[in-house]
Amino acid sequence: MIKNLVRKNVIGIKPYEPGKPIEELKRELGISSIVKMASNENPLGPSKNAIKAIKKAALSVNRYPDGSCYYFKQALSRSLNVSADNLIIGNGSNEIIELALRTFVNKDDEVIMSEPSFLIYNIACKVTEGSPVVLPLKDFKADLAAIKASITDKTKLIFIDNPNNPTGRSVGEAEIEKFLEDISPNLIVVFDEAYYEFVEREDFPDTKRYIGRKNVMILRTFSKAHGLSGLRIGYGIAEKETAAFMNRVRQPFNVNSVAQAAAIASLEDLEHIENSKLLILEGKHYLYKQLEVFGLDYVKSDTNFILINVKQSGRDIFQKMLKRGVIVRDMNAYGLDSYIRVTIGTMAENRKFMKALRGVL
Protein backbone atom coordinates (compact mmCIF):
# COMPACT_ATOMS: atom_id res chain seq x y z
CA MET A 1 0.00 0.00 0.00
CA ILE A 2 1.36 3.36 -1.09
CA LYS A 3 -0.08 4.94 2.09
CA ASN A 4 2.59 3.12 4.10
CA LEU A 5 5.27 4.92 2.12
CA VAL A 6 3.83 8.41 2.49
CA ARG A 7 5.33 10.75 5.11
CA LYS A 8 3.05 10.79 8.19
CA ASN A 9 2.49 14.55 8.07
CA VAL A 10 1.22 14.33 4.47
CA ILE A 11 -1.46 11.70 5.18
CA GLY A 12 -3.68 14.05 7.23
CA ILE A 13 -3.55 16.93 4.74
CA LYS A 14 -6.81 17.84 3.01
CA PRO A 15 -6.00 18.68 -0.61
CA TYR A 16 -6.66 22.23 -1.83
CA GLU A 17 -9.76 22.00 -4.03
CA PRO A 18 -9.40 23.83 -7.33
CA GLY A 19 -12.51 24.37 -9.47
CA LYS A 20 -13.18 22.50 -12.71
CA PRO A 21 -12.16 24.11 -16.02
CA ILE A 22 -14.90 26.40 -17.35
CA GLU A 23 -15.16 24.58 -20.72
CA GLU A 24 -15.77 21.30 -18.90
CA LEU A 25 -18.48 22.86 -16.71
CA LYS A 26 -20.24 24.33 -19.76
CA ARG A 27 -20.26 20.91 -21.36
CA GLU A 28 -21.52 19.13 -18.22
CA LEU A 29 -24.24 21.70 -17.49
CA GLY A 30 -25.19 22.26 -21.13
CA ILE A 31 -24.93 26.04 -20.86
CA SER A 32 -23.10 28.38 -23.22
CA SER A 33 -21.96 31.13 -20.90
CA ILE A 34 -20.36 30.93 -17.48
CA VAL A 35 -18.75 33.71 -15.47
CA LYS A 36 -16.06 32.79 -12.99
CA MET A 37 -16.20 34.84 -9.82
CA ALA A 38 -14.43 32.38 -7.56
CA SER A 39 -10.68 32.94 -7.51
CA ASN A 40 -10.19 36.67 -6.95
CA GLU A 41 -8.75 37.24 -10.42
CA ASN A 42 -8.77 40.51 -12.40
CA PRO A 43 -11.88 40.56 -14.62
CA LEU A 44 -10.24 43.06 -17.02
CA GLY A 45 -7.48 40.59 -17.89
CA PRO A 46 -3.80 41.45 -18.11
CA SER A 47 -2.34 44.77 -19.27
CA LYS A 48 -2.04 45.11 -23.07
CA ASN A 49 1.66 45.85 -22.57
CA ALA A 50 2.01 42.58 -20.68
CA ILE A 51 0.37 40.69 -23.57
CA LYS A 52 2.89 42.25 -25.99
CA ALA A 53 5.75 41.27 -23.69
CA ILE A 54 4.37 37.73 -23.39
CA LYS A 55 4.30 37.32 -27.19
CA LYS A 56 7.87 38.54 -27.48
CA ALA A 57 9.09 36.38 -24.61
CA ALA A 58 7.38 33.32 -26.12
CA LEU A 59 9.97 33.37 -28.93
CA SER A 60 12.74 32.56 -26.46
CA VAL A 61 11.22 29.83 -24.35
CA ASN A 62 13.77 27.38 -25.71
CA ARG A 63 16.14 29.12 -23.25
CA TYR A 64 16.07 28.79 -19.47
CA PRO A 65 14.77 31.88 -17.70
CA ASP A 66 17.03 34.36 -15.93
CA GLY A 67 17.40 32.51 -12.63
CA SER A 68 18.16 35.71 -10.73
CA CYS A 69 15.14 37.63 -12.14
CA TYR A 70 17.66 40.46 -12.63
CA TYR A 71 15.57 42.88 -14.73
CA PHE A 72 12.37 42.17 -12.85
CA LYS A 73 14.10 42.83 -9.53
CA GLN A 74 15.50 46.08 -10.92
CA ALA A 75 12.04 47.20 -12.04
CA LEU A 76 10.44 46.14 -8.76
CA SER A 77 13.18 47.76 -6.73
CA ARG A 78 12.53 51.11 -8.50
CA SER A 79 8.80 50.78 -8.12
CA LEU A 80 8.89 49.86 -4.40
CA ASN A 81 11.89 51.95 -3.45
CA VAL A 82 13.68 49.01 -1.81
CA SER A 83 17.02 47.45 -2.71
CA ALA A 84 16.99 44.48 -5.12
CA ASP A 85 18.70 42.51 -2.32
CA ASN A 86 15.54 42.86 -0.24
CA LEU A 87 13.52 40.95 -2.84
CA ILE A 88 12.76 37.28 -3.30
CA ILE A 89 10.79 36.26 -6.38
CA GLY A 90 8.51 33.24 -6.51
CA ASN A 91 6.31 31.10 -8.70
CA GLY A 92 3.34 32.97 -7.27
CA SER A 93 3.45 34.33 -3.72
CA ASN A 94 2.38 30.80 -2.84
CA GLU A 95 5.95 29.69 -3.45
CA ILE A 96 7.30 32.37 -1.12
CA ILE A 97 5.07 30.97 1.64
CA GLU A 98 6.64 27.55 1.06
CA LEU A 99 10.16 28.97 0.85
CA ALA A 100 9.71 30.80 4.15
CA LEU A 101 8.58 27.58 5.82
CA ARG A 102 11.34 25.49 4.26
CA THR A 103 14.02 28.03 5.15
CA PHE A 104 13.05 28.71 8.76
CA VAL A 105 10.81 26.02 10.21
CA ASN A 106 12.29 22.90 11.79
CA LYS A 107 10.19 19.86 12.70
CA ASP A 108 7.66 20.83 15.41
CA ASP A 109 8.47 24.54 15.31
CA GLU A 110 5.27 26.50 15.76
CA VAL A 111 3.73 28.59 13.00
CA ILE A 112 0.88 30.90 14.02
CA MET A 113 -1.97 31.61 11.61
CA SER A 114 -5.61 32.66 11.78
CA GLU A 115 -8.68 30.60 11.01
CA PRO A 116 -10.11 31.17 8.54
CA SER A 117 -7.22 32.49 6.51
CA PHE A 118 -5.41 31.52 3.29
CA LEU A 119 -5.52 27.70 3.33
CA ILE A 120 -2.00 27.22 2.03
CA TYR A 121 -0.34 28.40 5.27
CA ASN A 122 -1.70 25.36 7.08
CA ILE A 123 -1.11 22.86 4.27
CA ALA A 124 2.46 24.03 3.56
CA CYS A 125 3.26 24.17 7.29
CA LYS A 126 2.24 20.54 7.73
CA VAL A 127 4.25 19.46 4.68
CA THR A 128 7.38 20.97 6.24
CA GLU A 129 6.59 19.22 9.57
CA GLY A 130 5.96 22.49 11.36
CA SER A 131 3.21 22.66 13.92
CA PRO A 132 0.34 25.03 12.97
CA VAL A 133 -1.06 27.11 15.83
CA VAL A 134 -4.46 28.19 14.60
CA LEU A 135 -6.32 31.12 16.18
CA PRO A 136 -9.82 32.32 15.36
CA LEU A 137 -10.35 35.71 13.74
CA LYS A 138 -11.96 38.45 15.81
CA ASP A 139 -14.55 40.54 13.96
CA PHE A 140 -13.44 38.79 10.76
CA LYS A 141 -9.84 40.00 11.06
CA ALA A 142 -6.60 38.76 12.64
CA ASP A 143 -6.77 38.85 16.45
CA LEU A 144 -3.35 40.38 17.02
CA ALA A 145 -3.58 40.33 20.83
CA ALA A 146 -4.38 36.60 20.84
CA ILE A 147 -1.62 35.95 18.30
CA LYS A 148 0.90 37.75 20.49
CA ALA A 149 -0.27 35.88 23.59
CA SER A 150 0.28 32.56 21.74
CA ILE A 151 3.95 33.17 20.95
CA THR A 152 6.24 30.63 22.63
CA ASP A 153 9.95 29.79 22.40
CA LYS A 154 9.04 27.44 19.56
CA THR A 155 7.28 30.05 17.40
CA LYS A 156 9.20 30.67 14.17
CA LEU A 157 6.74 32.30 11.78
CA ILE A 158 3.47 34.19 12.05
CA PHE A 159 1.32 34.50 8.93
CA ILE A 160 -1.06 37.44 8.79
CA ASP A 161 -2.98 37.86 5.56
CA ASN A 162 -3.79 41.52 5.59
CA PRO A 163 -6.43 41.89 4.20
CA ASN A 164 -7.65 38.45 5.18
CA ASN A 165 -8.76 35.84 2.66
CA PRO A 166 -11.66 34.87 2.81
CA THR A 167 -13.17 37.73 4.85
CA GLY A 168 -11.64 40.72 3.05
CA ARG A 169 -11.15 42.66 6.30
CA SER A 170 -7.86 44.30 7.18
CA VAL A 171 -5.94 45.47 10.22
CA GLY A 172 -4.88 49.12 10.45
CA GLU A 173 -1.57 50.84 11.08
CA ALA A 174 -2.02 51.58 14.81
CA GLU A 175 -2.81 47.94 15.58
CA ILE A 176 0.16 46.68 13.56
CA GLU A 177 2.49 49.22 15.18
CA LYS A 178 1.39 48.08 18.64
CA PHE A 179 1.72 44.42 17.66
CA LEU A 180 5.28 44.86 16.40
CA GLU A 181 6.40 47.18 19.20
CA ASP A 182 7.95 44.56 21.48
CA ILE A 183 7.67 41.51 19.26
CA SER A 184 10.29 38.83 19.82
CA PRO A 185 13.31 39.07 17.47
CA ASN A 186 13.40 35.25 17.37
CA LEU A 187 10.57 34.90 14.87
CA ILE A 188 9.46 36.37 11.55
CA VAL A 189 6.11 38.06 11.02
CA VAL A 190 4.88 37.54 7.45
CA PHE A 191 2.37 40.09 6.20
CA ASP A 192 0.66 38.59 3.17
CA GLU A 193 -0.61 41.58 1.22
CA ALA A 194 -1.94 39.80 -1.88
CA TYR A 195 -4.81 42.31 -2.13
CA TYR A 196 -3.10 45.52 -1.01
CA GLU A 197 -3.85 47.36 -4.27
CA PHE A 198 -7.59 47.17 -3.50
CA VAL A 199 -7.44 48.42 0.08
CA GLU A 200 -9.78 51.35 0.70
CA ARG A 201 -8.95 52.26 4.29
CA GLU A 202 -6.55 55.18 4.60
CA ASP A 203 -4.69 53.88 7.63
CA PHE A 204 -3.47 50.68 5.93
CA PRO A 205 0.05 50.05 7.28
CA ASP A 206 3.11 50.74 5.15
CA THR A 207 4.80 47.55 6.32
CA LYS A 208 7.88 48.19 4.14
CA ARG A 209 9.08 50.67 6.72
CA TYR A 210 9.60 47.83 9.22
CA ILE A 211 12.14 46.11 6.98
CA GLY A 212 15.53 46.36 8.68
CA ARG A 213 13.90 47.34 12.01
CA LYS A 214 11.88 44.20 12.76
CA ASN A 215 11.87 40.64 11.47
CA VAL A 216 9.09 41.10 8.95
CA MET A 217 8.46 39.79 5.47
CA ILE A 218 5.87 41.18 3.06
CA LEU A 219 4.28 39.04 0.36
CA ARG A 220 2.71 40.48 -2.77
CA THR A 221 1.50 39.00 -6.03
CA PHE A 222 0.88 39.67 -9.71
CA SER A 223 -2.11 37.29 -9.64
CA LYS A 224 -4.72 39.78 -8.44
CA ALA A 225 -4.61 43.45 -9.48
CA HIS A 226 -2.09 42.74 -12.26
CA GLY A 227 -4.21 39.98 -13.81
CA LEU A 228 -1.33 37.53 -14.30
CA SER A 229 -2.56 34.57 -12.17
CA GLY A 230 -1.94 32.10 -14.98
CA LEU A 231 1.75 32.95 -15.24
CA ARG A 232 2.50 32.49 -11.52
CA ILE A 233 4.66 35.31 -10.24
CA GLY A 234 4.79 36.94 -6.82
CA TYR A 235 7.43 38.32 -4.50
CA GLY A 236 8.57 38.80 -0.93
CA ILE A 237 10.22 41.86 0.59
CA ALA A 238 12.47 41.13 3.54
CA GLU A 239 15.69 42.06 5.23
CA LYS A 240 18.67 41.16 2.97
CA GLU A 241 19.94 38.24 5.02
CA THR A 242 16.44 36.73 5.15
CA ALA A 243 16.07 37.02 1.37
CA ALA A 244 19.56 35.55 0.84
CA PHE A 245 18.82 32.44 2.92
CA MET A 246 15.52 31.90 1.13
CA ASN A 247 17.36 32.16 -2.18
CA ARG A 248 19.44 29.12 -1.19
CA VAL A 249 16.29 27.02 -0.85
CA ARG A 250 14.47 27.85 -4.10
CA GLN A 251 14.83 26.04 -7.39
CA PRO A 252 17.39 27.81 -9.61
CA PHE A 253 14.81 28.65 -12.30
CA ASN A 254 11.67 28.99 -10.18
CA VAL A 255 10.12 31.87 -12.14
CA ASN A 256 9.54 31.37 -15.86
CA SER A 257 10.77 33.83 -18.46
CA VAL A 258 7.31 34.74 -19.82
CA ALA A 259 6.11 35.65 -16.33
CA GLN A 260 9.17 37.83 -15.70
CA ALA A 261 8.67 39.75 -18.98
CA ALA A 262 4.93 40.17 -18.40
CA ALA A 263 5.38 41.37 -14.83
CA ILE A 264 7.95 44.02 -15.86
CA ALA A 265 5.56 45.34 -18.54
CA SER A 266 2.61 45.23 -16.14
CA LEU A 267 4.50 47.16 -13.46
CA GLU A 268 4.99 50.00 -15.92
CA ASP A 269 1.32 50.08 -16.96
CA LEU A 270 0.06 52.18 -14.09
CA GLU A 271 -3.09 53.04 -16.01
CA HIS A 272 -4.17 49.40 -16.18
CA ILE A 273 -3.76 48.98 -12.43
CA GLU A 274 -5.67 52.20 -11.80
CA ASN A 275 -8.51 51.11 -14.10
CA SER A 276 -8.61 47.71 -12.39
CA LYS A 277 -8.83 49.32 -8.97
CA LEU A 278 -11.59 51.70 -10.06
CA LEU A 279 -13.58 48.86 -11.60
CA ILE A 280 -13.35 46.85 -8.37
CA LEU A 281 -14.36 49.83 -6.23
CA GLU A 282 -17.35 50.58 -8.44
CA GLY A 283 -18.40 46.91 -8.45
CA LYS A 284 -17.91 46.56 -4.73
CA HIS A 285 -20.15 49.48 -3.86
CA TYR A 286 -22.75 48.35 -6.39
CA LEU A 287 -22.79 44.89 -4.79
CA TYR A 288 -22.92 46.30 -1.24
CA LYS A 289 -26.00 48.29 -2.18
CA GLN A 290 -27.70 45.40 -3.95
CA LEU A 291 -27.00 43.02 -1.04
CA GLU A 292 -28.44 45.56 1.40
CA VAL A 293 -31.58 46.01 -0.67
CA PHE A 294 -31.89 42.25 -0.71
CA GLY A 295 -31.38 42.08 3.08
CA LEU A 296 -28.23 39.94 3.04
CA ASP A 297 -25.37 40.27 5.55
CA TYR A 298 -21.92 40.67 4.09
CA VAL A 299 -18.48 41.61 5.36
CA LYS A 300 -17.12 45.02 4.25
CA SER A 301 -14.06 44.21 2.18
CA ASP A 302 -10.65 45.75 1.46
CA THR A 303 -10.14 43.33 -1.43
CA ASN A 304 -11.66 42.35 -4.77
CA PHE A 305 -14.05 39.84 -3.18
CA ILE A 306 -16.97 39.88 -0.74
CA LEU A 307 -17.93 37.29 1.86
CA ILE A 308 -21.71 36.93 2.01
CA ASN A 309 -23.81 35.18 4.65
CA VAL A 310 -26.54 33.31 2.73
CA LYS A 311 -27.97 31.88 6.01
CA GLN A 312 -28.28 28.41 4.50
CA SER A 313 -25.87 25.89 2.99
CA GLY A 314 -23.34 27.88 0.99
CA ARG A 315 -22.50 24.72 -0.93
CA ASP A 316 -26.12 24.38 -2.09
CA ILE A 317 -26.14 28.00 -3.19
CA PHE A 318 -22.85 27.44 -5.02
CA GLN A 319 -24.38 24.46 -6.90
CA LYS A 320 -27.53 26.35 -7.80
CA MET A 321 -25.60 29.44 -8.93
CA LEU A 322 -23.47 27.18 -11.11
CA LYS A 323 -26.56 26.01 -13.00
CA ARG A 324 -27.31 29.67 -13.68
CA GLY A 325 -23.83 30.17 -15.12
CA VAL A 326 -22.11 31.87 -12.17
CA ILE A 327 -19.20 30.27 -10.32
CA VAL A 328 -18.70 31.52 -6.77
CA ARG A 329 -16.73 29.90 -3.96
CA ASP A 330 -18.48 28.01 -1.18
CA MET A 331 -16.74 28.39 2.16
CA ASN A 332 -16.88 24.83 3.54
CA ALA A 333 -13.12 24.44 3.35
CA TYR A 334 -12.83 27.57 5.51
CA GLY A 335 -15.40 26.37 8.07
CA LEU A 336 -17.94 29.04 7.06
CA ASP A 337 -20.74 26.76 5.89
CA SER A 338 -23.44 29.40 5.50
CA TYR A 339 -21.26 31.77 3.47
CA ILE A 340 -20.22 32.21 -0.13
CA ARG A 341 -17.35 34.35 -1.41
CA VAL A 342 -17.78 36.23 -4.65
CA THR A 343 -15.00 37.88 -6.63
CA ILE A 344 -16.00 41.31 -7.91
CA GLY A 345 -16.28 41.17 -11.70
CA THR A 346 -17.08 43.55 -14.53
CA MET A 347 -20.36 45.43 -14.02
CA ALA A 348 -22.11 43.01 -16.41
CA GLU A 349 -20.79 40.06 -14.37
CA ASN A 350 -21.82 41.70 -11.08
CA ARG A 351 -25.37 42.16 -12.43
CA LYS A 352 -25.47 38.56 -13.62
CA PHE A 353 -24.30 37.45 -10.16
CA MET A 354 -27.02 39.45 -8.39
CA LYS A 355 -29.69 38.18 -10.74
CA ALA A 356 -28.62 34.57 -10.16
CA LEU A 357 -28.38 35.07 -6.38
CA ARG A 358 -31.87 36.59 -6.24
CA GLY A 359 -33.10 33.68 -8.34
CA VAL A 360 -31.67 30.94 -6.13
CA LEU A 361 -32.60 32.56 -2.81
Ligand SMILES: Cc1ncc(COP(=O)(O)O)c(C=O)c1O
Ligand atom coordinates in the same frame (compact mmCIF):
# COMPACT_ATOMS: atom_id res chain seq x y z
C1 LIG B 1 -4.03 35.81 0.95
C2 LIG B 1 -3.42 35.17 -0.25
N1 LIG B 1 -2.11 34.97 -0.29
C3 LIG B 1 -1.50 34.40 -1.34
C4 LIG B 1 -2.23 33.98 -2.43
C5 LIG B 1 -1.51 33.27 -3.53
O1 LIG B 1 -1.37 34.03 -4.65
P1 LIG B 1 -0.38 33.61 -5.81
O2 LIG B 1 -1.24 33.47 -7.01
O3 LIG B 1 0.58 34.77 -5.90
O4 LIG B 1 0.32 32.36 -5.46
C6 LIG B 1 -3.62 34.15 -2.45
C7 LIG B 1 -4.40 33.66 -3.58
O5 LIG B 1 -5.59 33.52 -3.58
C8 LIG B 1 -4.23 34.74 -1.32
O6 LIG B 1 -5.55 34.91 -1.25
